[in-house]
């Protein structure tokens with residue numbers, strides 16, 4: 001891990017068109033190689049924050065820098081180039097269910113192609129090789145020609161991770177990646193995220209509802225409540241009180257499966 005800030009979030013506010021405040025004056029720096037977990041109640045602003053980092057939506061004020069450059073101010077080619085560095089996976093996997101795993105994984109590479117070639121599926125041999133390698137990384141190489149909807153939920157999420165890897169990203173955003181999965185499958189998906197963090201040096205920012213998973217996988221935990229950052233701590237320093245505060249609990253519910 002180096003000391004370089006890969007993501008800098010500066011005084012960011014997000015107010016939706018209907019007046020709902022999504023984020024309030026968020027300041028946050030993420031260093032290369034960190035595994036950040038964001039926790040908070042439903043509606044706390046976790047997805048809003050993640051979607052601001054890759055500019056799936058604009059923020060209302062403030063700035064977000066990726067590797068020292070403002071993604072908020074970037075346009076055209078520069079924005080597309082910056083977005084390649086920031087991959088994302090979602091709760092519902094977002095695969096094209098009727099297409100093959102091969103096609104889904106290769107679609108992660110479209111940021112490197114003009115629309116003509118990618119629409120026709122004219123991918124280079126080196127990219128097909130990269131697709132095989134990405135699927136091997138999530139232990140699904142044998143599913144290359146299967147249809148996406150023939151796979152289990154956990155397998156679909158791991159195909160989504162392989163697709164994200166096709167971007168050769170510096171950052172992986174994961175929006176509730178395990179919310180649709182059972183506990184055993186959730187662990188497999190989190191293990192894949194951990195391995196690409198450790199082995200490939202990809203910085204991970206994941207929204208998680210599950211406290212046990214947050215404590216097991218995160219190197220740093222960020223707590224959001226009603227759009228505000230209420231704590232930002234190395235995992236070793238996070239206490240049950242921090243979670244109680246985030247979830248508005250009175251202390252009768254205990255953390256299960258964590259290291260506290």
Ligand SMILES: Nc1ncnc2c1ncn2[C@@H]1O[C@H](COP(=O)(O)OP(=O)(O)OP(=O)(O)O)[C@@H](O)[C@H]1O
Pocket residue numbers: 016017018020021022040041042043044045046047048049
């Ligand atoms: N497109 C939108 N238009 C208007 N308000 C929105 C929009 N998206 C989110 N919000 C509101 O912004 C606030 C933050 O929502 P967000 O989805 O970021 O929370 P979250 O912490 O990710 O919740 P969850 O865990 O349920 O996904 C909520 O009050 C939500 O209703």
